[in-house]
Amino acid sequence: MKRTSFRRAVVPGVAALALSLAACGGGDAGASDSEGGETAVSGSVAVDGSSTVYPMSVAAQELLNEQNPEVQVTVGEAGTGGGFEVFCTGETDISDASRPIEEDEAAVCEENGVEYTELQVATDALTVVVHPDLAVDCLTVDELIALWGPKSKATNWQDINPEFPDQEIKLFGPGTDSGTYDYMAADVIGDESETTRKDYEASEDDNVLVEGVAGTEGATGYFGYTYYEQNSDKLKAVAIDSGNGCVEPSAETAQSGEYTPLARPLFIYVSNKSYTDNPAVKEYVDFYIENLAEIAEVGQFIPLSDELYAETQAALEGLQG
Structure with missing residues (x-):
């Protein structure tokens, strides 16, 4: 489900937020090298799934790329079910979802050795x-x-x-x-x-x-x-x-x-292996959650309450080990 109007709608907000994040040092996109300088993380990230969550994941991608264009994020919108189909066979790193993963989908993930972490990113009102x-x-x-x-x-x-x-x-x-x-x-x-x-x-x-x-x-x-x-x-x-x-x-x-x-949670599901083995995935996910309230605002989503955001942060900390 392509939303061709989305980029035009949110780019001004993305640009303004990117300037704000840069000014306050949010979303650090570099890693220190042995001489104390910064080496930009690079690599590719594959995201697919819910068309509802799609604008938010695109906003996260655009904001991150303002600071680090070396992380290449591809965001698709095959639908929540379609996203889990490719995620649970290891074809994507992150699955956007407008509902929790179902038992049969989780079984496919388990069968294929895909361990994952669920992160709530926003609230929606169907x-x-x-x-x-x-x-x-x-x-x-x-x-x-x-x-x-x-x-x-x-x-x-x-x-x-x-x-x-x-x-x-x-x-x-x-x-x-x-x-x-x-x-x-x-x-x-x-x-x-x-x-x-x-x-x-x-x-x-x-x-x-x-x-x-x-x-x-x-x-x-x-x-x-x-x-x-x-x-x-x-x-x-x-x-x-x-x-x-x-x-x-x-x-x-x-x-x-x-x-x-009709109020419902929105999620991203992150492959634990992708997060651990692919620095670009870690960079994208960490940035996404660190700047979650701002990204939700730019994407015109309902941000998490303080309590729910604390739960998401705790889940990410568990993924970070």
């Missing part, structure tokens, strides 16, 4: 959007399940709630390789089959989902909060009522726990 002219402003969790559940036969918004408009429903959503899809299916809908309904326009490209919802009357879809923010001029976000009233997606409501059950 955002349900509708066509801006659709008079639907809030959905209960039950209505969300009636809309997207695997047993749903709803074709008109009045099938969901008789007070909703008499308007045909058009559904746009991520494909089954997406961690966003997995989260909606397993953690929001919670059906034993861990699937959503299948009669919708699926795409691994969030741009396609945005344009589909924005250009179709009665349309709805869902993706990460960051991508909604980037397209808020053409979409309307729907508040979610989990039993305590309608709550709109935002950084504040996701961090506070009010935006349930």
Whole structure:
């Protein structure tokens, strides 16, 4: 899922942050040589996985390269499931994920001798959007399940709630390789089959989902909060009522726990061997976590709370040995 607009959107922020980091000495990109000088770390790093985490990992790459262009980081966005497929066979160093690794994926990693460390890097608010002219402003969790559940036969918004408009429903959503899809299916809908309904326009490209919802009357879809923010001029976000009233997606409501059950953690999974054996991987990961709050801000993500950041730091320290 390529987000062709991302680089244009964040480069000014990246440049400003790079200057700030350089001024305060953040993200040391060099290692001392035997004569007391600095020898820049060089090498390549392969990252793939979640399209939701993709902008953040690209921001980390661009910021690091402002200080050390010798570390070459390739960031792909095959989806969380697709990322774990190549990570657990040793083809990548880092896997971006918008959900925790699943048992079958962990088993493949174990089978191939790929040991890893999970690092939470941000919080996201999975955002349900509708066509801006659709008079639907809030959905209960039950209505969300009636809309997207695997047993749903709803074709008109009045099938969901008789007070909703008499308007045909058009559904746009991520494909089954997406961690966003997995989260909606397993953690929001919670059906034993861990699937959503299948009669919708699926795409691994969030741009396609945005344009589909924005250009179709009665349309709805869902993706990460960051991508909604980037397209808020053409979409309307729907508040979610989990039993305590309608709550709109935002950084504040996701961090506070009010935006349930659609707030979710975002991760990078680091190959322990790559981190230990490849100085470029260590350089990138250390920089990523050291500057995590700033990188999240540049990528327009919801930064971790102090408590969660301390947990991420502790996990990284364990990886450092």
